[in-house]
Amino acid sequence: MLWYKGWLETRFRLLFLLGFPVFLVVFLHSVGVKPPPPGSPPLSGLPIMLTPFTVVACAMLAGAGINTQPAFQAAKGLHGSTLFTLSLPVSRFKLLLVRASVGWIEMTGLIGALCVGLWLLLPMVQATMKVGEIVEFAGTMVFCASGFYFLSVLLGTLLDDQWRIWGSMIAFGALELASSFLHLPGSVDIVRAMETAPPLIAHTMPWTTMAFSVGLAAILFCAALKIARTREY
Amino acid sequence: MTDFIIETNGLTKSFKRQPALRGLDLRVPKGSIFGFLGRNGAGKTTTIKTLMGLLHPDSGSARVFGVPVADADRSIEIRQRIGFVTEDKELYPYMTVEQIVRFTQPFFPKWRDDLERRYVKMFELPPKRKIADLSKGMRSKLMLLLAISRGADLLILDEPTDGLDPAATEDVLRELVAIAASSGTTMFFSSHQLAEVELIADHIGIIDQGKMIVAGSLDDMKAQYQRLQVVFANGVELPARWVEGVEYVRREGRVVSILASRNVDAIVEQARSLPGTAVERFPVTLKEIFLEHVRNN
Numbered sequence: 131m132l133w134y135k136g137w138l139e140t141r142f143r144l145l146f147l148l149g150f151p152v153f154l155v156v157f158l159h160s161v162g163v164k165p166p167p168p169g170s171p172p173l174s175g176l177p178i179m180l181t182p183f184t185v186v187a188c189a190m191l192a193g194a195g196i197n198t199q200p201a202f203q204a205a206k207g208l209h210g211s212t213l214f215t216l217s218l219p220v221s222r223f224k225l226l227l228v229r230a231s232v233g234w235i236e237m238t239g240l241i242g243a244l245c246v247g248l249w250l251l252l253p254m255v256q257a258t259m260k261v262g263e264i265v266e267f268a269g270t271m272v273f274c275a276s277g278f279y280f281l282s283v284l285l286g287t288l289l290d291d292q293w294r295i296w297g298s299m300i301a302f303g304a305l306e307l308a309s310s311f312l313h314l315p316g317s318v319d320i321v322r323a324m325e326t327a328p329p330l331i332a333h334t335m336p337w338t339t340m341a342f343s344v345g346l347a348a349i350l351f352c353a354a355l356k357i358a359r360t361r362e363y
Numbered sequence: 364m365t366d367f368i369i370e371t372n373g374l375t376k377s378f379k380r381q382p383a384l385r386g387l388d389l390r391v392p393k394g395s396i397f398g399f400l401g402r403n404g405a406g407k408t409t410t411i412k413t414l415m416g417l418l419h420p421d422s423g424s425a426r427v428f429g430v431p432v433a434d435a436d437r438s439i440e441i442r443q444r445i446g447f448v449t450e451d452k453e454l455y456p457y458m459t460v461e462q463i464v465r466f467t468q469p470f471f472p473k474w475r476d477d478l479e480r481r482y483v484k485m486f487e488l489p490p491k492r493k494i495a496d497l498s499k500g501m502r503s504k505l506m507l508l509l510a511i512s513r514g515a516d517l518l519i520l521d522e523p524t525d526g527l528d529p530a531a532t533e534d535v536l537r538e539l540v541a542i543a544a545s546s547g548t549t550m551f552f553s554s555h556q557l558a559e560v561e562l563i564a565d566h567i568g569i570i571d572q573g574k575m576i577v578a579g580s581l582d583d584m585k586a587q588y589q590r591l592q593v594v595f596a597n598g599v600e601l602p603a604r605w606v607e608g609v610e611y612v613r614r615e616g617r618v619v620s621i622l623a624s625r626n627v628d629a630i631v632e633q634a635r636s637l638p639g640t641a642v643e644r645f646p647v648t649l650k651e652i653f654l655e656h657v658r659n660n
Contacts, residue, residue, distance in 0.1 A: 211456075219443035
């Protein structure tokens with residue numbers, strides 16, 4: 131039933147986010163897309179556009195963990211439905227695990243849908259891509275986005291929903307700047323792996339960056355669990 | 364098995380160095396209907412949240428069903444046996460009445476379908492309506508339904524009739540008494556409505572400034588507590604020290620009002636020993652006991 135609750139909490143956000151790739155395909159199909167000039171790689175701009183969208187999706191789908199109240203209620207000393215949730219005979223570990231899993235699965239599905247959209251756009255730019263290549267691209271996006279996703283989950287255990295979303299976006303902005311100006315090592319530069327060097331463009335899998343992102347996600351999730359276990363409501 | 368379903372010893376809790384509980388000792392007997400009274404900010408909700416494992420005490424101990432509430436793993440065991448109505452009556456706004464009932468049911472193996480059906484009908488809860496569209500009174504009713512249908516051994520109710528109209532309040536109170544009588548469920552409830560508490564509670568605890576100032580059986584309390592109205596003759600001075608058991612003395616001219624919690628006969632004797640004194644004894648209400656204790660604490 132916790133899965134059901136997680137689904138009910140996120141379904142409209144997911145539908146809203148799914149609307150984006152549908153809109154993109156329909157819009158580009160209706161206006162027509164010109165092939166890129168000779169010499170420039172096809173679809174090079176798409177990952178740059180898709181990465182911020184994926185990060186927004188992470189922030190929206192990660193949910194507020196055990197908290198469910200909007201920020202304005204918390205400011206009034208109200209607790210939303212959190213107290214009801216915590217009165218159920220379920221451990222906080224399970225509550226957070228299920229909620230985080232629901233959002234992560236939805237994020238994965240959303241990235242899959244985006245990649246299908248991308249696939250449908252390819253003929254319009256006179257490009258071709260093997261199924262394996264699109265799967266590699268989707269895998270890269272999912273594993274790299276997991277770091278952002280679980281950062282949002284962690285923020286959800288500390289902040290109210292509204293501030294969690296802003297916090298996630300600010301963290302992404304900081305990483306974007308760091309990626310642009312600090313010349314981070316490739317193995318930790320998640321933004322670069324998603325935006326400018328995904329397999330779609332670099333034709334190689336960023337394995338170390340993906341592993342770093344997954345490791346970071348695991349650490350962030352463990353921190354979120356630890357906070358959730360001891361937090362007072 | 365302990366005779367007390369809830370037991371706390373020297374419970375303390377502070378928020379930003381502001382003490383909310385100052386060594387709270389609370390004992391709720393098994394099968395009782397325990398009215399937990401106190402002014403705003405006295406520590407009622409902090410106590411309830413501590414019992415539910417939502418807050419961690421700074422010191423002292425709290426046990427529910429003999430299980431320490433601080434034990435995170437075993438707290439699941441406690442919550443499986445508790446029906447809880449929160450102070451703010453907030454539920455998932457995106458669910459319908461029917462959905463939240465179906466959502467809650469599987470967590471509780473002793474779920475009472477008969478009670479669920481009974482209260483859906485009695486409280487006139489529209490199954491298809493979103494919780495976001497329910498009034499506070501309807502949310503209170505729904506929360507009571509969800510708490511009672513759990514088949515719980517203990518109901519912890521934080522202001523359970525808040526938001527209900529008088530008729531619904533009457534229905535709810537009657538049902539709570541019926542449940543306690545038929546299934547032996549212990550009830551621990553906080554309320555500001557002293558008349559309600561007096562109507563259904565058999566045990567009372569009054570908390571003030573984070574400490575239990577009065578606790579015990581309501582019948583015993585009513586038997587022990589009496590108000591004495593003493594009229595003194597002109598020029599007679601009040602005793603400097605009264606017999607033990609005088610909770611407060613209030614003087615208006617020649618008339619002195621005394622609240623006695625014990626040794627009433629001895630206090631009456633002491634008053635009558637003064638020349639030209641007339642003494643009358645009156646029973647007291649819970650409201651009087653409450654008000655005098657919190658005013659004089």
